[in-house]
Amino acid sequence: MFFKGGKGITDLKSALKNMFAENLVEKKEEFLNTFSSERLYIKSVISSGVALEQPTANGRSSDSSKNSKGEASDFEVFKVAGEPVGHLYSRLVPLVLLLIDGSNPIDINDPRWEIYMVVRKTADLQEDIGINMIGFAAVYRFHRYPDSQRLRLGQILVLPPYQGKGYGGSLLKVLNNVAVSEDVYDLTVEEPEDSLQHVRTKIDLQRLLVFSPIQNALSAVVSRIKSENPSKRSEPCQYGPPRSAVEDVRKSLKINKRQFLQCWEILLYLGLDPIDKYMESYRAIVTARIKTDIIGKDSEVVGKRIIDVPTEFDQETSFAMFKSQNGNVTGSESDGAKSNQEESLRQLVDERMKEIKLIAEKVSMSTR
């Protein structure tokens, strides 16, 4: 970034120095030169990386980078691992800090980080091949006892001019392919932003809709919902996937249990046709699930709560349990708290229902 020295109201220089370190330049000439030097640098890095996906032959036109399925089609992905990662990432840090909400730089001294670069090749006037960086993903590869590996997507960024054109989704698909072809244990995502979770869920649903090992289980649960009318039952009922389906999905598609459960809920929505007829039942199922997630399975036990918490560790095995000090709250206090809880629950259910409807519509459109 070009920093023009001068006396402003705020001392930007020290703030920018923290972010850009030695990449901060103060002279305009120097700044302009970085355009070609950084491009050359990216070119040299990817020439030593491993190409993972070639663009399709006819997916590109001058004003659109999406093919007929809405996927980006004019890009290549290169995997950079080992020594070059630190050097490459130190140049990406300012983008991470500026463009990914609440992000922290990864530890470049840890050799288990890999970077997947999305680039587009362009021919310049001298017919030299230029490289445009479109985005990247930082993926952590760690050992799983006894002899397996897991992949965790730590950061993903599509540069703003390229966002919403299918590149993020295409990069996720490449990562899915890596996970499946290397037969790792699973591919997880660290604290996904809503925008990323939306793209990820859409992709996973498309994969799950054609994954035959779960189709019978799905039809059986859909039929049960249709006949049992869950909204009229006093006892909450289980409409989750069978354990064998969770395991099949993880083994073949590398989707972990938490993400699969999110998708399963939407698969039920898609299966309940026509959904308007079963909306009350469906909402009751979503409400029961959210209630269990927030206030824990022991919601009837006064003072004891288990809740999921955001974590940088394995989300499936991380939770917090707390015990309230005032287990014997008085009637009016507990009534007030209860109605607040009910209102918060209703809001959460409304939000989730909106999200489910949106994703289901997008997925139905893309599979038509």
Ligand SMILES: CC(=O)SCCNC(=O)CCNC(=O)[C@H](O)C(C)(C)COP(=O)(O)OP(=O)(O)OC[C@H]1O[C@@H](n2cnc3c(N)ncnc32)[C@H](O)[C@@H]1OP(=O)(O)O
């Ligand atoms: C683990 C983590 O790294 S969490 C942080 C994730 N990264 C960020 O938030 C950085 C800023 N955002 C980005 O880099 C990108 O927008 C990403 C990586 C989230 C998604 O990549 P994109 O190339 O924009 O996604 P893609 O074009 O494949 O899909 C776009 C979808 O995301 C949704 N979306 C959300 N935010 C945006 C946005 N800012 N621009 C465009 N689309 C967005 C769109 O609604 C669209 O969904 P639709 O196809 O159903 O309409």
